[in-house]
Amino acid sequence: MxxxxxxxxxxxxxxxxxxxxxxxxxxxxxxxxxxxxxxxxxxxxxxxxxxxxxxxxPASAAIAPFAERKTLALDSKRAIARRGAALIEPGQVVIIDGGTTTAELVACLPHSLELTVVTHSSSIALALADHPHIEVITIGGRLYKHSLVAVGAAAIEGIAKVRADLFFMGVTGVHCEAGLSTGDYEESCVKRAFASRAAETVVLASAEKINTASRWVIGDVSLVNTLVVERSLEESLTAPFAARGIAIIRA
Structure with missing residues (x-):
């Protein structure tokens, strides 16, 4: 052969x-x-x-540059984002990670919602600029241009001062054994730091991220409390996560 x-x-x-x-x-x-x-x-x-x-x-398909990822699985991302937005309660402190799915999440937030959002994403911060009742706290650091987020020691130091109710984590791979992963080392460190400062962590996962892996491990799937997936995703794909005690919400 x-x-x-x-x-x-x-x-x-x-x-x-x-x-x-x-x-x-x-x-x-x-x-x-x-x-x-x-x-x-x-x-x-x-x-x-x-x-x-x-x-x-399998390698994750969600590691392309930000501009390319914006159009990948757009309908499922929007459905997942709407369901994720419904988890937010008025008055909470919510960490919103950078990414194309979290960008759709922000677009779902009503202008009447009172909220504090912590983010290291310049695009997320700008998207919330016209929300009159949402206070935005930005985490600074070196700009990682692939995902348009701040990373590095300054970002980690800023995160240490946060205490949040929810963290919407962006990932490129979600695998029950290989864990949560992303394409950049420093970005994985920032995501792990955010997860340690939130009472609950939510992952919005379109189908191309499930049972795939990327180069850098964020942590075990035990970091996640809730996994939001599209309604059509096969039960066999979500069952291992549910067995680990992770709440599965279908959009």
């Missing part, structure tokens, strides 16, 4: 099973584990999968 054919078979199996194991692939194709690891390394470099210890998981 040619290398290209083997790689295609690996991707096909990954699509069906949701993960592949290097040892099993080695036995299936009758090649060494070193050969399989090289295949996975090359496929990872092409962005076609995410390598993990012992094998690989």
């Amino acid at each position: 040619l290398t290209s054919q083997r790689k295609q078979r690996i991707l096909e199996q990954l699509a069906v099973d949701g993960q592949v194991v290097s040892k099993t692939l080695s036995e299936t194709f009758g090649v060494s584990e070193d050969t399989i690891r090289r295949d996975l390394r090359e496929l990872s470099a092409e962005g076609l999968l995410q390598r993990v210890h012992g094998g690989a998981l």
